[in-house]
Amino acid sequence: MLTRTTTRLIEGLRDPANAEAWSGFDARYRPVLIAFAARLGFSHDDAAEIAQQSLAEFARAYREGRYERERGRLSSWLIGIARNVASGMRRGRGAHRVGGDTMLGEMPDEPELTRIWSQERERAIFAEAMTILHTTSQANESTLRAFELFAIRGVPAEEAAAECGISVDAVYLAKSRLTKRLREIVRELTTAYDEGE
């Protein structure tokens, strides 16, 4: 298994001393929270702040036993927390707003928030999958590089071939094989994330 299931991560959180569980949870959801807040129109710094506060709030709630699995999905919980933190920050800004500055818009509704969340979660999975591909793949450096240039960055095959010193056909082959592998990793990760969310 590439990664621990969400259920196992969450169970680990019961023990405040389980640093590994906390950092695993943090690593998994902080990027999603940051991207989520950024999509709501916050600057990167504010989004990072919202993610920090949301994780802290989640930890507090979890330790106080306020999070019960049967009461809802983990994602709904996190979305709810992040939304509250974000609204709080907006209100705070509003109180200190002066002059004709434009305000951030209204908060999107529930289904829209869920949609944004799952998009950002998917993006986080893609990114993590790519890291895993890099660390686990048997392919050599130039094949990986050709894959990245051609399949991910959209550099024309001829250019990628020239840069990596391999043939154009090898570039196409790299794309075919490594994309397939990347898809498998994404599938596994998605299962691990879903289980428990």
Added chain:
Amino acid sequence: MREPCPPPATLELFALRGEGAAAVEDHVARCPACREYIDDARENEAFLGRAAPAILEAKPAPREPIDPHAVEGFELVEEISRGGQGVVYRAVQAATHRPAAVKMLLAGAFASDRQRRRFEREVEIAARLRHPNVVTVFESGQTPDGRPFVAMEFVNGVPIDRYVRDRLPEPGRERTDAVLRLFLAIASGVAAAHSAGVIHRDLKPSNILVDADGVPRVLDFGLARPIANHPEASLTHEFAGTPAYAAPEQFAGDGAAIGTATDVYALGVMLYNALTGRHPYPRDGSLAELARHAASTDPPPPSRFVRRLPSDVETIVLKSLAKDPARRYRSAGSMAADIGDYLSGLPISARRDSPAYVLHRLAKRHRGTAAAALVVLLTIVGAVVGLALLASDLDHERRAALDALRDSRIHRARLMAAAGELDQAEELLWREALLAGVRAHDPDFGVEQNALQRRVSWGLIEYYSRVPRAMRVRMGGAIDWVTIAEDGSEVGAGDVTGASGVWSRDGRLLRSTPPLRVLPLNNHLTSQYSSDYARHVRYADGSLRIVDPRSGATLAGPLAIERPPRQFWMTRDGGYVVVWDNDRSVRVLDGRTLDERRVLLGPEAMAFNMRLLDGQGTLAIVCVAPPAACVRSWRLDTLLEFPFRATYPPAPIGLDAAANSINSLTIPAVSADGRWCAAGYGGSILVWDAALPNEPSVLLGHSASVVHLTFSADASRLISVGTDGSTCVWGLPSRDLLHRWSNGSRGLAADIRTDLGLLALGDIRGFATLYELGDRPWLHAAPAPPMGIMALAVSRDGRTYAWGGQAGSITVYDADSKRAMHEIDAHDALISAVCFSPDGGTLYSGSVDGAVRAWNPATGTLERTIFEGLPAVWALSASPDGRSLAAGGLGGFVCAWDTTTWEARPFLGIESIRVPNLAFSPDGALLAAVSAHPDVQPCVWNARTGDPLFRLRGHTREVRALAFSPDGATIATGSDDLTIRIWDAQTGSLLRTITGLARDPFELAFDPTGRILYCVGRSPGLGVYDPIAGIELASIAVHEGLVFGLALSPDGRTLVTGGEDDFIAFWSLDHLFSYVRGNASRWEEQLADDLAHDDPRGVGTPRGPNE
């Protein structure tokens, strides 16, 4: 026998695009392996469509350990990207704590010294570029191991293609316009480089980052050529650029043909892509195929892919993509001009030959424009039509069209400013001002002979009425320090090149010192110099020295310090050197001998962030005081620590608490008296009072990280600056947000003088800016009587004002001492009219109680009651010769008295409900009165005989406002039909109509030149009009309630308004104009080259007077 499978490339192209169908199809039908390959390819493609953008956006893991100190002056934090040119790191500039990006080029990137020199020269030019849409280069140089690097502004953004795909609205007009707005900004940035003589040569999406605010910035100017010429880095012989965005002349290897139009082509490719989602021609083939396409394949018209794409947009795109560079836009500036014109609904130059076309565009524009602009333009279009029909004078036609263009640009800039887009508006206005030949320092500024000049001058005046920016000048590099002179009359600043200057309040350079040229660029941090630049502290070869920056001679040291310090400073007086060591300890050395004076913190304190606050004479350090982070601070003179330690409670979850919050506490500051301490915490500010060292308050005012904090010397204010370019001024101890505005750029240095109400700010773009604090400093407010005033007048010498209102009392006010001299209990009811006799010796008052009285304004005593028992009096006017006094009021009465005998002259009367206003002409020959009845037109009499002469026919509703022009030639009237009409005073014929007023006009006043007409009324603003051109010039809001009174000092420099509000506003127009003057030289400098080189319409020379 088994036939060979087609190669992967063939299979994939077949799978995805059906290419090579016949031969491949046959094989695939028989070969299961190839079928699987094809299925995979299709699934892969669908998957990559979603995954690739997410992967690209994610931060790549660092691939090799970073040496954080590889580049002197910067701390490298993490790898951002790696490519053919080298590696880019996120970094922090050690001396300023500015985030930066450091691009490290490949070792040995240059084939020869000549190439290196050219690279250095180009980077130097690029470093001088300052444009909001171009990434600022800080410096360049070489690492100790010989790798060239460039350090630049860090942009947290995404490439333009991804931004367009993910963040813009769905296809449609809105999206098209959003794309064009982006490209307008990009093309303006590239244009700035072009006019500085730099060509990019490698514009492509990854070189254009769009930040969270949607602002695009172009990267890597000056980098493309040396890389392209490097034999190993260059993949393709003479080829420079990225194939998919390269122009035909780049493929042709024709170095001489590569120019500004080459960049235009790349912009065209990206614009095409952004609009249509496709490339102008297939980009997947070999380099040779790409070259062939670039040279000969005509791009399909974008309208084929985008429904209802405006034809102008298509023209712009296709002109940018012309194969022949000579047929493209000459430079990015011309491209930007066309995009800008399209966006504001104006004809673009790309197709300017047909007058019918120009008219089509102009006419189209009307439909969506505000009524005022509409009428102005209709008039102009009328002129254009007429001229076009006559076709006799092409020059005239062109000029009329140009006038319309410029008028509408000024109008657009004003709308932008009103909408809060201040930076763009300001540049647009100055551009037009300089094109029109406006000279802010000339005495006739604002009342110029030339109508276009008046229009743009008032656009600027209106602009600065919103922005209290008293002065702005520009230096060569990011500003390192600023200071305000004791009396506030001068501002001094120094930049990171070591140059310094002193400017007067009107932006004139008084004296300056040149940049220091002795040391390599990356040592030019003035915080390592004494203020006289005689001493400089350097670290090199494992030791610290004090050197003479001009001769390079060692004055003190060397002091061996094995590992390079994190940072070190010299105090301005040269007395101390503060060293933040590699092990995080902090010590103070003697600035002359380098002897150790005191160790402030040992390594165990983990000093994490520190600041030397020379202006306050303090030093503040963020460090660890387990289990929390704290800010400790010292007095610089005694090196004694202030007793209180400002602590911040641990952040929550999982991590080591102190280290976590210490990470977040930045830019510590302490006030000179040690009472207050502050630090940045992301986008918020923590402020501690020494009395409550554990309970900081949190101040929210910025939308992004706070990067600068300074206390005023008297500790009554705290200034904070955010990466979002906003500046906040907070009051202490209240911690109230007193002022907030956008500086347009990130501040690095500040000086605040609360006693003078001045704040100087130096920023990353090299601007030193002086702001006036306080609410509209150009305004003086005198208290109004309860419930406000109805009538206002000024004496002919301009020294005495009088007003009266609801309460029946009159205030006589001395303008010089700004004091009320008398409060006269004058009438039993509301005072509706006041006026002075021409010699100023008598003040007349009229009231709804039906009385008219005369007062001595010097003593405040009654001279006589002229009449009692009239219907309610609403208007008074004294004749210029002082012999007559006229009154008008309820029931439409108008009467006059001889002021020597006080005999009543014949009653005139105009059968109206009420006469709200009347006036004698300047020569005293005419008396005019207006009527508050829609069907009764204003009337003009012979003032001596009382014979009616004519009526002013045209207004459709009641008329309340009336004024004669100073030369007596015209009369202006203002009506509730929301027009001001200008009449010939001799004949009563209508000369012109100003429409689209924002307010029912109550009072009008001419400037002494007769070229400006001020208006107040139902809405709280002051309207400024051009009575000669017949247009609105500006609208400036000052009041909250209705405005009934308007008076202009005889010299035209002080405007006084009052009404329902509890204050009378004294406007110093000179003060307001001084803002324009204080900002002028900087724009003149910045735009001079631009306007000279990039004015496709050839309108760079001002026109002569047009009246």
